[in-house]
Amino acid sequence: MSYSPHVPTRTADRLVIGLIALLVALFYAAIYRYAINVPVVDDLLYIDSIRRITTPGTSLSEIARVLVEQHNDHRILLSRLIVLADYWLEGQVNYRTLALAGSLSVVGLLWQLYRIFREAALALWLVLPVALLLFQPSYQEDVWGVLCLLQHTVTLFLTVIVFRLLARPEPSAQMGALALGGLVLYSNSNGLFMWMAAVVLLLLLQRWRWAIAWVVAGVVFIGLYFGIDYTFVSKNSLATAAEHPGWIVKSILSAAGGAAYFDGRKWLLLPVLLVVMVLGTGVLLVIVVSWLRALLQTKKVISGPMVPFLGIAFVLLCSTGASALTRSDGGLMVPDRYQIFCISYLIVIYGLLILQLPKRWIPAVGLLGIGFTGWLWLNAWLYYGPLLSERYNRLVAEGMALKHYHYSVMSQTFGLDQDWQRRWEMAMSRGIYQVPDLPEIWGVEVALKAPPVVDSTTRFATRTERLGFLNSDALFFQQDTLPTPRFLFLRSVGNWYLLPAQSSPRPILKPWLPARGAKSMVVPVMLKPGIYQLGWIRQTPTGWHSTVSTQTIAISDRPQTTRATH
Known part of the structure; x- marks a missing residue:
């Protein structure tokens, strides 16, 4: 032919x-x-x-x-x-x-x-x-x-x-x-x-x-x-x-x-x-x-x-x-x-x-x-x-959680099962899985250890939604005017959790729109109790920089009582 x-x-x-x-x-x-x-x-x-x-x-x-x-x-x-x-x-x-x-x-x-x-x-x-x-x-x-x-x-x-x-x-x-x-x-x-x-x-x-x-x-x-x-x-x-x-x-x-x-x-x-x-x-x-x-x-x-x-x-x-x-x-x-x-x-x-x-x-x-x-x-x-880089950031955040807490705070609740958690930690201690030594993880760790810049005006919209596939509530954050950072984070006196910053809205088929706005989610039942400030992290030519807002959320030992405070 x-x-x-x-x-x-x-x-x-x-x-x-x-x-x-x-x-x-x-x-x-x-x-x-x-x-x-x-x-x-x-x-x-x-x-x-x-x-x-x-x-x-x-x-x-x-x-x-x-x-x-x-x-x-x-x-x-x-x-x-x-x-x-x-x-x-x-x-x-x-x-x-x-x-x-x-x-x-x-x-x-x-x-x-x-x-x-x-x-x-x-x-x-x-x-x-x-x-x-x-x-x-x-x-x-x-x-x-x-x-x-x-x-x-x-x-x-x-x-x-x-x-x-x-x-x-x-x-x-x-x-x-x-x-x-x-x-x-x-x-x-x-x-x-x-x-x-x-x-x-x-x-x-x-x-x-x-x-x-x-x-x-x-x-x-x-x-x-x-x-x-x-x-x-x-x-x-x-x-x-x-x-x-x-x-x-x-x-x-x-x-x-x-x-x-x-x-x-x-x-x-x-x-x-x-x-x-x-x-x-x-x-x-x-x-x-x-x-x-x-x-x-x-x-x-x-x-x-x-x-x-x-x-x-x-x-x-x-x-x-x-x-x-x-x-x-x-x-x-x-x-x-x-x-x-x-x-x-x-x-x-x-x-x-x-x-x-x-x-x-x-x-x-x-x-x-x-x-x-x-x-x-x-x-x-x-x-x-455009979602590929966001997915990469989500995996970096997952890797950070596995490195510091040995469980994910976004995608699954295996960490709630004590027997599973014990077996997972045994496997990690034997080196069967090792968290990758990524430049993003180094940069984020340095940024979170340094004194953050404080932003007293930015506010996130927060809501809790039941997710059937997780059989648990998820806490969603969204900020529609913030130029999209690489990551969001929750920070208390003794703990912090990294979250991927997803673009909102996504400029699909409209590349001339500025990529502003950020959203993310976390399963609150996986967070340790405490008062957490909301913040974000950007990567610039001079390094990684964190900014923390004055907005906080309270996580108790009963996550259904999660609430936002100012």
Whole structure:
């Protein structure tokens, strides 16, 4: 397939490769710059797993049990193995290394999809929409959050390989698919649906013996998955979902179209909820029609390139349905940590259309795909790009809390559990995790030890809000006229807590607006009792400088009595 009567194919290929290389370079430059060796929420759980595995005298059976033990409704064998390997190589668990290494699975995904397109004799430029979807930051929580990265993105990459091997007739490929499928099964609960899809696809490929092998192995592996030390954590959600079936439909549609969701903002002058729902409906329609064609066709066996797209579509749809049943609350099911699956929906339907539509339509679909994904890529960088430095500052603040108090004051309440706190401190004392020695941490510590400048006029708006995902109250601070500093802080006579200063308002699509205003949050139950002054820290060419206001908040041993004073 030629690109243009005026552009030679080889020249066009070079242009496409150059553009993809530029997308990849920008994506990984951001990861290299903003990844930091600080755990976020569930990332902390890896530390205790490594502590138990590496404790002298631990038996091999206990090590195996810890590696496959349940995490929420999942077993996460692969991610624990990767974290353990990093510990053996570096002598500590380094979340920056894990983010950099794990994110290579995104390039792996592009390579696998490129190979599929080439196997189908498609032109190289048709891979551009896939690259535009993969190398943008809308799913940043699946890149910088190590547990999400290793459990979602890496296993998605391996799942594509499983289906590619499944499409090949050689016994070695089929054995490889079966072995890798077992690893994926015990690394993400999506592996359960991968197993179901594999059996159906093998039947469609008329490979009866291998279908039987997958069924027999599935009975054993899945039986062990649920039969040994398994508790269904989300079972209470099923009763709620049964009372509100409309929530489930809304959640499935919103997940299928969630790639176009940018925090509720209007794009192309259209209400974002309408865009998400219409896109989700179109995505589901393509998947359902593609599977019906595969199931009802009578003339020939489905082609090899179709197998991975059909398989991933099946996994995504079943996983979305399961998540809607166990997590749906009637809202849009597009949390940041699942955005990689929303992106995957678009990649899948693009592949299904390219492989099934008449050849004369393929250039039009490719150009439409480039237009839509280019629009999404631009919006993602405009919206999420400015947030990368804020996320970096949040991790610096988390690192400061871990260094001084051994728990976070913003994202989780593990510190309230005395047993967990004891285990975490044991792990840190053994050096399993070490707070990174960052210039920002040195600068902030120096600034907070020096006498601060006093500002008697600046006032912060404060409010307390219940956060369901923390099962706790959070205290929010906001100041709308302050030129945005790097950090906010709370300071009492004996304690201080660093908080990231997030911009408010965010000058998205309006770069001419001054970046003024700052906001942050803290979980007051994690603060030691006392009277705290509110302040902020700026970085200037001459160093770090702190300013403290005369506004205070009181934290008692019962945090619900938190109050602001002057």
